Amino acid sequence: MRAELALLRRTAWLAVALCVVGCATTQSGFRPLGKTYPPKPADFAVEVFESSPPTRPFERIARLDTHFEKTHLIYSSHAAGFVELQRQARAAGADAIIEVREMRSRVGETLILHITGIGIRYVPDGP
Amino acid sequence: MNRRNLMSRIVAAGLGLTFAVSAPLALAEKYDGLTVTFDKPIEEVQKAAVDALTVVGVTLSKQEPNLVEGKRKNKVGFMVGSGGEVLSVALTSLEAGKTQAKIRTTKTFVGRAGQKVWDQPILEEMSKVLGVSVPSAPTAAAAQ
Numbered sequence: 018m019r020a021e022l023a024l025l026r027r028t029a030w031l032a033v034a035l036c037v038v039g040c041a042t043t044q045s046g047f048r049p050l051g052k053t054y055p056p057k058p059a060d061f062a063v064e065v066f067e068s069s070p071p072t073r074p075f076e077r078i079a080r081l082d083t084h085f086e087k088t089h090l091i092y093s094s095h096a097a098g099f100v101e102l103q104r105q106a107r108a109a110g111a112d113a114i115i116e117v118r119e120m121r122s123r124v125g126e127t128l129i130l131h132i133t134g135i136g137i138r139y140v141p142d143g144p
Numbered sequence: 145m146n147r148r149n150l151m152s153r154i155v156a157a158g159l160g161l162t163f164a165v166s167a168p169l170a171l172a173e174k175y176d177g178l179t180v181t182f183d184k185p186i187e188e189v190q191k192a193a194v195d196a197l198t199v200v201g202v203t204l205s206k207q208e209p210n211l212v213e214g215k216r217k218n219k220v221g222f223m224v225g226s227g228g229e230v231l232s233v234a235l236t237s238l239e240a241g242k243t244q245a246k247i248r249t250t251k252t253f254v255g256r257a258g259q260k261v262w263d264q265p266i267l268e269e270m271s272k273v274l275g276v277s278v279p280s281a282p283t284a285a286a287a288q
Contacts, residue, residue, distance in 0.1 A: 042217045045202060048194065084201045088221035111147075120199065121244055122265075125258050127226035131199050 041091065045083040045101050047109040047136065054078060054138065063103040064113035070114060071139075079109035079136040086129050093130040095119065102132050108117030111136030177248030178263040179278040186210075186235050188274060189243040193233035196269035200229050200262050210235050215252075218261075224258035231262055233270075245270070 057063070059138050064071070083101040086092035098119065114134040122129045182189050186209065193212040199202060204215035219225045230250040238244055243271040249261045249272075270276045 040225075042201070042219060044198075044203065044217075046198070048191075054162050080195060081200045082195075084198070086201055086217075086219060086226070088219045088225055124226045124260055125224055126221045127258070129201065131201070133195075133199065 022042050040088040042086050043084065045103065045105050047079040047081045047105045048075055049109065052078070057107040057108055059107065061107055063106045063111065065099060065103070065117065066115045067117050070086060070115045074140050074142060075113070077135050078111055078132040078138050081105040081109065081114065081134045081136050082131070084129070084131045086127055088127045090126050090128060092128055096131040097111050098130055102134055106136045109136045110138065112139050113137050145254040153190070175261070177246050178267055179244065179246045180267060181238065181242055181244050182274060182279060183242055183277065184274050184276070186237040186239045186243045188234050189235055189245055192273040193235070195244065195273045196266045197231055197233065199269045200231070200265055219257050221258065226258040228252045228255045229259045229262065231266065233266065
């Protein structure tokens, strides 16, 4: 009886562990739009322009994507998405992000958040 | 409620459940994806396909000039979870800078109940990336 209980407990823990490990996925990446650049340091502050682009001249260098899917109706926050998008911008060597699009959808009990944007690099003003 | 009545209800529920599960599978056998034509060269449409598959959470396994393909990761849920679909966009270059794209979702055995057909969202995203209006798809009715 005791052995059966222990086995049941182990099975329950295994099921919980599988759910925790298998219920969420995050996929992020960037696609260079032309010339590639070295990544920015981890503490570099990437600006995000959600409404209008910066007034300084810039070059579009990469398309950035971050994708969160969580089952059990677990919500992915806007802030977590932007942190990940900024991480991708740094990896692409971008100074800032423009043309941000946030898309939310749902498949059954899975909540999906996808954020996409364009990584830019400031270019020096002309002479 | 007598025993016979209860048995007939259980059998009816079983038949209903079997129909509910098998009907989408039967439809899926006839389904052959969405085929559309974009007024854009194949290189641009291929990049748009890569971006569109990324937006719906696909991990790309093939990025060839004529084919972009990948799979959505399986997720464990309380009841059915989600993911596991294989999504592909096959491209054919037509005359005068036009490209035909065949967008197809293939459901897989594991987690099939929580899977969905992603063709329309992919078509809409490709159109958005290319900056064109969503082209009409002659085979769209088959996907419904």
